[in-house]
Amino acid sequence: MDNLSDTFFALSDPTRRAILLRLSKGEATVGELAMPFEMSAPAITKHLKILEGSGLIRKEKDGQLRRCILQEKPLKGAVEWLGHYSHFWEGSFAQLDDTLKAMVAGDNAEEDAK
Amino acid sequence: MDNLSDTFFALSDPTRRAILLRLSKGEATVGELAMPFEMSAPAITKHLKILEGSGLIRKEKDGQLRRCILQEKPLKGAVEWLGHYSHFWEGSFAQLDDTLKAMVAGDNAEEDAK
DNA sequence: AAGAAAATTAACCTAAAAGTTAATTAATGT
DNA sequence: ACATTAATTAACTTTTAGGTTAATTTTCTT
Numbered sequence: 287m288d289n290l291s292d293t294f295f296a297l298s299d300p301t302r303r304a305i306l307l308r309l310s311k312g313e314a315t316v317g318e319l320a321m322p323f324e325m326s327a328p329a330i331t332k333h334l335k336i337l338e339g340s341g342l343i344r345k346e347k348d349g350q351l352r353r354c355i356l357q358e359k360p361l362k363g364a365v366e367w368l369g370h371y372s373h374f375w376e377g378s379f380a381q382l383d384d385t386l387k388a389m390v391a392g393d394n395a396e397e398d399a400k
Numbered sequence: 401m402d403n404l405s406d407t408f409f410a411l412s413d414p415t416r417r418a419i420l421l422r423l424s425k426g427e428a429t430v431g432e433l434a435m436p437f438e439m440s441a442p443a444i445t446k447h448l449k450i451l452e453g454s455g456l457i458r459k460e461k462d463g464q465l466r467r468c469i470l471q472e473k474p475l476k477g478a479v480e481w482l483g484h485y486s487h488f489w490e491g492s493f494a495q496l497d498d499t500l501k502a503m504v505a506g507d508n509a510e511e512d513a514k
Numbered sequence: 515a516a517g518a519a520a521a522t523t524a525a526c527c528t529a530a531a532a533g534t535t536a537a538t539t540a541a542t543g544t
Numbered sequence: 545a546c547a548t549t550a551a552t553t554a555a556c557t558t559t560t561a562g563g564t565t566a567a568t569t570t571t572c573t574t
Contacts, residue, residue, distance in 0.1 A: 295408075297412075298405050298406075298408035298411075301532095303404070303481070307484065310484060310485055315550080317549090320551095325533070325534090327550085327552085328535085328551090329532070329533055331553085332532070349540095349541060349542080350541040350550050358485070361482060361485045364478075365482045367411075367417070368475060368479045368482070371420075371424055371472065371475045413562085430520075431519090439563070440563075440564065442523080442563085442564080442565085443564080444521095445521065446561085450561090463570090464521075464570060466520080466521065
């Protein structure tokens, strides 16, 4: 599970982005992740399920705790997709030739067309 | 309107991503954008509203046509946010070039294999 | 002036998101 | 054994996404 739609959807919520940001500084338990937020524990569980479903995190069972660990792969996928547009702000990524863009774009269009 | 949540949400739908990909090759009318899809015109209008609301596109009125134009700013914003995580695949954007080139190399190999 | 075409709006449907509280499972400490 | 803590599941509510068809607005063509 590492679909682009799922990844972007997971990223479209501020709570989930905050969780990811926290996890970028090191793994954390569900309780630790929940702490900064005012919402209920089940709400956090649901957010974590979405993050897990998209592959952005994985959970490791450790006794009664669950340690959450950021996974880079879907983030890479998202950045790569956004890379198609890099020529719109030219320079952030080094020069990618047009054939490259066209090819990648073509691939994704087909893929996206369901 | 250029909120990160809105941007990622807009990107979380394959139809909308396909539309953006199409627009990355040049502006297009609503009708042209709708063509490849089987869904109704109002459905496309809604997708475009979401893209517009997130700032990913803007529309220019031209007679009875509406020309849609990709806007780079929210894409930039998304890439920048993802940049926080670049150390997870260390080397950040410079290395992304290599990744993309590798992708193309892979595509070419497939192409050649035919 | 009338009709066709481009796009949107309106009204509606179904499914899923995002939250809640209450109940449950499973591991821990006394 | 028993109560406590960590986390999840269940059941429910409200809102919104994403699609539909039908109607409307605006522009273009003849």
